[in-house]
Amino acid sequence: MKYRSLAACAALAAMASTTAQAQTEIQWWHAMSGPLGEWVNDLAKQYNASQTEYKVVPTFKGTYDENMTAAIAAFRAGNAPDILQVYEVGTATMMAAKTAIVPVGEVMKQAKVKFDPKAYIPAVAGYYTAPNGQMLSFPFNSSTTIFYYNKDKFKAAGLDPEKAPTTWPEVVAAAAKLKANGEKCPFTTSWISWTQLESFSTWHNTLFATKNNGFGGTDARLAFNSPLHLRHFDNLSNMAKQGLFVYKGRANAADVSFPSGECAMITGSSGLYARVSKEAKFAYGISQLPYYPDVEGAPQNTIIGGASLWVMSGKPPAHYKGVADFFSFLSNAEVQSASHKRTGYLPITMAAFELTEKSGFYKEKPGTDVAVTQMIRKTTDKSRGIRLGNFNQIRTIIDEETEQIWAGKKSAKEALDTAIQRGNEQLERFQKANKS
Amino acid sequence: MEKRVLFRSSWLPWALLTPQLAVIIVFFFWPASQALVQSLQVQDPFGTSVEWVGMQNFRQLFSDSAYLESFKTTAWFSLLVATLGISISLILAVFADRVVRGAMVYKTFLILPYAVAPAVAGVLWLFMFSPTLGVVAYALEHVGIHWNHLLNSTHALTLIVMAAVWKQISYNFLFFLAGLQSIPKSLIEAASMDGAGPWRRFWSIQFPLLTPTTFFLLVINMVYAFFDTFAIVDATTQGGPGRDTAILVYKVYYDGFKALDLGGSAAQSVVLMVIVIALTVVQFRYVEKKVNY
Numbered sequence: 252m253k254y255r256s257l258a259a260c261a262a263l264a265a266m267a268s269t270t271a272q273a274q275t276e277i278q279w280w281h282a283m284s285g286p287l288g289e290w291v292n293d294l295a296k297q298y299n300a301s302q303t304e305y306k307v308v309p310t311f312k313g314t315y316d317e318n319m320t321a322a323i324a325a326f327r328a329g330n331a332p333d334i335l336q337v338y339e340v341g342t343a344t345m346m347a348a349k350t351a352i353v354p355v356g357e358v359m360k361q362a363k364v365k366f367d368p369k370a371y372i373p374a375v376a377g378y379y380t381a382p383n384g385q386m387l388s389f390p391f392n393s394s395t396t397i398f399y400y401n402k403d404k405f406k407a408a409g410l411d412p413e414k415a416p417t418t419w420p421e422v423v424a425a426a427a428k429l430k431a432n433g434e435k436c437p438f439t440t441s442w443i444s445w446t447q448l449e450s451f452s453t454w455h456n457t458l459f460a461t462k463n464n465g466f467g468g469t470d471a472r473l474a475f476n477s478p479l480h481l482r483h484f485d486n487l488s489n490m491a492k493q494g495l496f497v498y499k500g501r502a503n504a505a506d507v508s509f510p511s512g513e514c515a516m517i518t519g520s521s522g523l524y525a526r527v528s529k530e531a532k533f534a535y536g537i538s539q540l541p542y543y544p545d546v547e548g549a550p551q552n553t554i555i556g557g558a559s560l561w562v563m564s565g566k567p568p569a570h571y572k573g574v575a576d577f578f579s580f581l582s583n584a585e586v587q588s589a590s591h592k593r594t595g596y597l598p599i600t601m602a603a604f605e606l607t608e609k610s611g612f613y614k615e616k617p618g619t620d621v622a623v624t625q626m627i628r629k630t631t632d633k634s635r636g637i638r639l640g641n642f643n644q645i646r647t648i649i650d651e652e653t654e655q656i657w658a659g660k661k662s663a664k665e666a667l668d669t670a671i672q673r674g675n676e677q678l679e680r681f682q683k684a685n686k687s
Numbered sequence: 688m689e690k691r692v693l694f695r696s697s698w699l700p701w702a703l704l705t706p707q708l709a710v711i712i713v714f715f716f717w718p719a720s721q722a723l724v725q726s727l728q729v730q731d732p733f734g735t736s737v738e739w740v741g742m743q744n745f746r747q748l749f750s751d752s753a754y755l756e757s758f759k760t761t762a763w764f765s766l767l768v769a770t771l772g773i774s775i776s777l778i779l780a781v782f783a784d785r786v787v788r789g790a791m792v793y794k795t796f797l798i799l800p801y802a803v804a805p806a807v808a809g810v811l812w813l814f815m816f817s818p819t820l821g822v823v824a825y826a827l828e829h830v831g832i833h834w835n836h837l838l839n840s841t842h843a844l845t846l847i848v849m850a851a852v853w854k855q856i857s858y859n860f861l862f863f864l865a866g867l868q869s870i871p872k873s874l875i876e877a878a879s880m881d882g883a884g885p886w887r888r889f890w891s892i893q894f895p896l897l898t899p900t901t902f903f904l905l906v907i908n909m910v911y912a913f914f915d916t917f918a919i920v921d922a923t924t925q926g927g928p929g930r931d932t933a934i935l936v937y938k939v940y941y942d943g944f945k946a947l948d949l950g951g952s953a954a955q956s957v958v959l960m961v962i963v964i965a966l967t968v969v970q971f972r973y974v975e976k977k978v979n980y
Contacts (some may be wrong), residue, residue, distance in 0.1 A: 316945050323732045323947065344732060344947070351733040499819070500837050501925055508819060644946045647925075654928040658838040673753070680747075680948070684729045685736065 274306040275569045277577060278332035281309055282318040282558070283392075286525070290594055298580050305573035307334075315341075315558065316643070322563070326351055331563040333570050334577075336391065338558045339378065343465065343640045345561050346387060347685040353562045353571070355578065356385035361568075362575030370582070370600045374552050374626045378636035379559050382466065388559040389578050392596040394522040395553045395622045396442070396450040398541060400425075402534035404515040408432035415538035419486060422516065422541050426495035429515050436497040436514035438490065441505040444649040445556060446518040446540070447487065448475050453634035454540055455479060456548030465638040469682045473645070473674045476667040479546060484656065484663035491657045498657040501650045520556055521622035524595040528616070537618025539625055552628045554636050557596060597622055640681025645674040719960065725953035732947035744954035753930050754938070760844075761934040765912035767848045772855045772908050773901065779856070780863035781889065794864070801857035805915065809922030812850040816842075836924060840931035843924045847932055850919045855911055859904050866900040867893060898978045906970055913963050917941075935959050 283291045288311055295307040312318040315338040322335045337345050345352055359366035368376050368386045374395075379388045402412035408428045416422045426437035440446050452459035457479055462471035490496035497514065499505035509517040510530035517523075518540060527535060542549040562574055580586065587603030590596065592612055598604045604623055607613065613620040630636075639645060652670035655661035661669075694700045726744055730737040748754050783793050800808070815823040816834060824834040836842040870893055878888050894901075917940040920926060926933030926941070933941075936959060943952030 320944055320947065327734050347731060348733040348735060350735045498837060501927065513819065641946065641948070644942075644948075647941075650925075651927065651929050654838065658840075658928055660929070676747075676751075680729070680951075684731050684738070684950075 274304065275573050277305055277307045277334065277570060277573045279307055279309045279334040279336075279560075280312045280318055280322055280332040281336040282312060282315045282338075283336070284311060287392075287594060290590065294581070294586070294590070297586075298577055301580065302576070305576060307573075307577055319344075326563065329565075331565070333563060333566055333574055335561045335563055336558045337388070337561050339393075339556055339636075340642045340646065342379065342388070342559070343469075343638050343642060343681070346381070346638070347469070347640065347681075351564055352387075353564050354381070354385050354387045355379075355389045355560075355562060356387070358562050358571050359575050359578065362572045364575040364579045366575075366579065366582075370602060372597065372599060372601060372604070372623075372626050373630050374628075374634070374636065375555055375597065375599055377630050378555055378638070388561045389581070390599045391558055391560045391581070392590075392594065393555040393557040393559075393599060394520045394596055395555055395626055396446045396518060396540055397521050397553075397621050397625065398516070398518050398538045399509055399523065399527060400516045400536050400538070401509075401512065401514075402536050404429060404432075404434060404512075404533070405536075408434070412534065412536070415536050416516075416541060417538065418544050419483070419541045420543075423486070423490060423495065426490060426516065427493075430493070430495055434515050435494075436499075436508060437494075438496050438516040439499045439505045439508055439514040440496075440518040441499070441503045441523075442519065442556075443501070443653050444646045447483065447653075448480065448649060449637050450540060450553045451483060452480070453552060453554045453636070454542055454550050455546045456551040456631055456633050457546075458633050459637050460639055463632045464636065465640075466632075466635060469640055469678075469685060471639060472678060473639075473671045476664070476671055479543070480667060481664055483543070484653070484667060488656050488663050492659070496657075498654070521597070522557070522595050524619065537621050539621055548631075550625075551634045552630055553625045554634070555597070555626070595619070597626060601627070639678060640685065641677040644677045648673045648677070722953045722956050722960070725949055726957045727950075728953075729950045732949070740950070744950045745958075747951070748954055748958070753933075757930065757933050757935055757938060760931065761913070761936075764844065764848060764851075764916075764932075764934050765909060768851045768855065768912040768916070769905060769908040771848065772852045772859055773904055775852065776856045776859035777863050777897075777901075780860050780867055781893070783860070783864060784867040797860050798857045800853055801861075803854065805854060805918035806922045808850050808854045809847075809919040812846060812853070813923045816846055836928075838928050840928055843928060843932045846923055847916070847920055847934075850923060851912065851916050854919070855908060859908070862900050862904055863897065866897045870896050895979055899980055902970070902975060902978045905974065906967060909966055909970075910963060913959060935962075 279295065281288075281291050291309050295309045299306050310332070312321045315336075318335070319337055319341050322331060325331050331351070356366070356368070366386075368380060368384070371390060375390045375393050376386065379390055380386050398415065400415055405412040405425070408425075408431070410425055410428055416425045422438060429437040449459055452464075452475065457477060458464060458474050460471045460473045460475075462468050465471040487496055491498065499508050499514070503520070503523075505514070505517060506519055506523055506526065508514040509519070509523070510527045512531070512533055524537070539550065540553055560578070562571070582600060584600060584602035584606050587598050587600055588606040588610070591598035591603060591607055598607055604627065608620070649670050652661070652666040652673070656663055656666045727739060727741060728737055729740045729744070779797055783790065783797065786793055803811070815821050816836060818824050818835045818837065821834070827834045834842055836846045874892055875888055878892055883891065914936055916934065917937045920932060920934060920937040921940065924932045926937055935955065939952050939955045939959060942948045942955065946952075
């Protein structure tokens with residue numbers, strides 16, 4: 252019902268605009284709300300003004316999972332949009348839906364638009380690239396995990412505010428000092444799975460799952476109960492017991508506790524920057540994710556979050572030409588750099604990063620380059636990214652099991668072992684459902 | 688007294704039933720049969736590969752210890768929601784029935800929560816009890832209770848029960864109030880003259896006459912607790928901590944709409960349907976005997 256009336260509105264709008272007659276309309280469903288939604292609309296406006304052949308029509312469809320569910324329902328009814336924004340967790344699901352999507356590399360080749368996957372930041376491009384080197388979806392808004400700390404609280408606790416803790420032992424020591432100074436929440440994190448297991452693994456060049464984190468095939472199985480992972484979660488568990496780490500809930504629920512001044516240190520998305528810079532009434536520092544210095548290969552690189560754009564199948568050829576043209580507009584270094592500065596998302600291409608650097612943006616807003624420098628290193632087979640089926644459920648399972656650690660009901664080993672066992676059932680199920 | 692209406696023609700009763708039957712077929716039997724079919728399949732979200740797997744979805748469910756655990760959670764939850772919801776609204780209805788001045792105001796306020804969507808109700812309670820910014824959590828802290836539904840299962844279950852009950856009280860209240868007001872005043876007055884106090888009047892006259900309403904509400908509240916409460920859980924605890932508030936219907940919603948596992952979700956909804964049918968049968972066979980119409 253809702254979709255139908257939306258479609259009716261879209262049809263009416265199309266009729267109303269007389270100039271649209273000769274244009275090919277490209278439907279773009281996305282999940283960007285608030286200021287980010289305005290950003291998406293501005294991109295479409297800017298593109299539409301730049302040429303007359305195509306018209307990109309962005310439509311907000313709710314949160315990432317709502318957007319994806321809506322698109323899947325639309326696909327089943329034969330009304331899929333041309334372009335669909337899908338969060339990184341949905342990547343394997345989209346990849347497996349071979350008849351539902353067209354690889355971006357293919358779209359560009361068919362339209363004969365110049366397209367060089369190597370121009371992209373390796374950790375970003377690698378995430379969305381098939382084993383045969385073809386880019387499957389178009390990198391759009393990528394973020395990564397970084398570390399924020401409250402300089403004022405550091406100073407009050409007798410810590411050096413200009414020296415961020417770079418290793419986990421230093422984080423523990425800093426947390427203890429903050430706690431001794433009366434802080435109720437020395438350290439917290441949002442996105443437990445993303446920051447403390449997924450990024451943690453690639454950052455230490457250790458596998459999160461077998462088969463190169465799922466890049467090698469759908470028969471990958473979870474592997475995050477290695478001695479290193481256990482050491483880290485024992486560490487976090489002890490921190491929780493001593494009140495050094497305070498659990499603030501699933502997903503990004505913890506985000507609010509940093510800019511409000513409640514928690515002194517947080518690991519979270521680089522996209523949190525927009526909020527911190529706007530709301531924090533204290534001096535803050537941004538630095539790279541902490542690591543264990545005795546682990547060989549650490550720090551390697553962190554992995555991305557955020558979303559990419561997928562092209563859906565079954566559209567007339569003219570639509571694909573338009574999509575290719577639009578994507579080449581989005582790849583433009585100036586467009587990318589402006590988006591990066593505006594949103595806090597990563598600049599997706601090296602050229603955009605250099606352009607931003609040259610503009611003096613990173614000097615003007617210190618810390619905004621941390622996310623990029625964490626990402627632009629060379630990736631290894633263990634750090635390219637994580638691509639697992641039913642990943643959404645696996646993340647929920649990790650939430651459920653690790654909550655038992657913070658509640659003191661399970662040891663780190665019990666919780667991670669159970670999470671792996673339950674997560675592997677999801678992987679088997681995915682493998683079975685996508686056999687053909 | 689014969690209450691039945693006798694129809695002389697044989698087609699008229701069927702014709703009169705047709706609209707209702709059509710609605711039931713379209714909105715209940717057809718979706719239910721779809722669920723049955725899907726529960727025997729495994730398919731990818733896009734529906735491009737569909738595989739018949741027989742009872743595999745069910746086998747998988749019942750070999751999952753966490754799923755079995757959630758039966759216990761659901762039983763507790765629905766029991767608490769039904770009994771608390773019914774008793775609190777009965778008390779409120781009895782009081783509202785006695786109010787002479789400003790009755791309209793009280794009634795309006797009591798009915799208001801029904802207009803609130805379950806997800807909104809969930810968020811409302813979540814804000815009051817949020818360990819960081821909740822007013823109630825703040826007040827509890829002062830009396831020595833450290834409220835944390837993020838990690839304390841009892842707190843989390845209490846929170847969703849409160850939200851679910853609050854949401855349902857208005858509905859129950861309306862029915863009880865209507866029931867109370869349809870009891871002839873003369874009966875109550877006669878009892879008063881015979882020297883019966885308010886307590887005695889309630890138990891000997893009003894409550895027995897309300898049993899049909901109570902029974903109806905028992906069935907409705909059970910169904911509500913089993914099917915209608917996933918939005919509250921989604922908005923407040925997301926089934927956490929761990930899976931301690933993951934009631935059955937929340938998992939149906941999560942697996943179907945968020946995880947896009949249609950086969951597994953359909954299998955769960957079939958299980959849920961069987962449970963509710965069984966419960967309703969039990970209620971009608973055994974509990975209904977205690978009802979005076």
